[in-house]
Amino acid sequence: MNIPVEPSQNPPLEHDHKKCVSEALDTAEQLCVVRGVQLTPIRHQVLELIWASHKAVKAYELLDRIKPQMDAAKPATIYRALDFLIEQGLIHRVESLNAFVGCNCSAHQHEQLLLICNNCQDVEERSAPKVMQALALEIKQADFIVHSKAIEIQGVCAKCTKTISDQS
Amino acid sequence: MNIPVEPSQNPPLEHDHKKCVSEALDTAEQLCVVRGVQLTPIRHQVLELIWASHKAVKAYELLDRIKPQMDAAKPATIYRALDFLIEQGLIHRVESLNAFVGCNCSAHQHEQLLLICNNCQDVEERSAPKVMQALALEIKQADFIVHSKAIEIQGVCAKCTKTISDQS
DNA sequence: ATGATGAGTGTTATAATATAACACTCACTT
DNA sequence: AAGTGAGTGTTATATTATAACACTCATCAT
Numbered sequence: 001m002n003i004p005v006e007p008s009q010n011p012p013l014e015h016d017h018k019k020c021v022s023e024a025l026d027t028a029e030q031l032c033v034v035r036g037v038q039l040t041p042i043r044h045q046v047l048e049l050i051w052a053s054h055k056a057v058k059a060y061e062l063l064d065r066i067k068p069q070m071d072a073a074k075p076a077t078i079y080r081a082l083d084f085l086i087e088q089g090l091i092h093r094v095e096s097l098n099a100f101v102g103c104n105c106s107a108h109q110h111e112q113l114l115l116i117c118n119n120c121q122d123v124e125e126r127s128a129p130k131v132m133q134a135l136a137l138e139i140k141q142a143d144f145i146v147h148s149k150a151i152e153i154q155g156v157c158a159k160c161t162k163t164i165s166d167q168s
Numbered sequence: 169m170n171i172p173v174e175p176s177q178n179p180p181l182e183h184d185h186k187k188c189v190s191e192a193l194d195t196a197e198q199l200c201v202v203r204g205v206q207l208t209p210i211r212h213q214v215l216e217l218i219w220a221s222h223k224a225v226k227a228y229e230l231l232d233r234i235k236p237q238m239d240a241a242k243p244a245t246i247y248r249a250l251d252f253l254i255e256q257g258l259i260h261r262v263e264s265l266n267a268f269v270g271c272n273c274s275a276h277q278h279e280q281l282l283l284i285c286n287n288c289q290d291v292e293e294r295s296a297p298k299v300m301q302a303l304a305l306e307i308k309q310a311d312f313i314v315h316s317k318a319i320e321i322q323g324v325c326a327k328c329t330k331t332i333s334d335q336s
Numbered sequence: 337a338t339g340a341t342g343a344g345t346g347t348t349a350t351a352a353t354a355t356a357a358c359a360c361t362c363a364c365t366t
Numbered sequence: 367a368a369g370t371g372a373g374t375g376t377t378a379t380a381t382t383a384t385a386a387c388a389c390t391c392a393t394c395a396t
Binding site: 151 | 283286292294298310311314317323326329
């Protein structure tokens, strides 16, 4: 009666990704109901495709992936869905990659730090309260009014470092 | 014998922008000599164009602006110069705008926080040591190896806030 | 019921951003 | 004098994103 072991390619090592996805989609659905906005089939599908992994996905990759199910899909189809999902805080736009990744923090404060692995492409969200605190102070000192924040760190994640060093 | 008053459009309110530019270019020249790399005429010109303001400039804007002096300029001309300038830490790429801005911190630590004004488009660099410290700690806790950082805050700068409220 | 409205989508076209690939020059080396 | 590497010229093309306009359909006021 066990869920079969996943091929377990890249997504985080020991995590139940199905749960990950279903939780994200459930939360998204609930949030949209509460907010009185529509998570239409297209938007839902795009969100699901983004959550297929923890990697940042490009808009045109999404387009390719959605085409089998939606032959009519065009760039605007994707970009509109992405705009909606970003507005609702359901995904992050990864500015330094021109790509998109699922967001776990939609319900809470949406602004997080992104750790982007250049090896496996996984993006980890971290709320990093200390950083945000220091940042808020710095911004206040500059008399600056914030609209949005992008804090993106590129490098190599812990898993990849381990994997690489294990190979030697 | 005074320097004539500048039209003073947008660039920061009370600052001597000529000095700003000449210092930046001097520093760049010196750094390139020290490092044994070539700040060729094209690269110098692009750097100068970027320093024409404190706004983030798009690659194709640079292309348009360099054409009067360099009819042969093509996208590659600009992108190559930009690549060089970024490698040398002489400019920042502003990820959230796909644009470029002069960097004052080339000689020191290059990683800074960028405050991007959506009203006047000026970009302010801040070293924000407290933020960087907290960030370093957070990254260490995540066992992440950093290659590069982008910390970009969009909003309205102090000057614009003041100007706008003065109008009321 | 009727038609006005607005959100969402379909569709075509095009704008804006960025890179690949190959040829050429020129200074410097061997 | 040939070999090398950095920088540039040039053409073509890939990638990312938006504009503009038409259509559908549910909702709502008349």
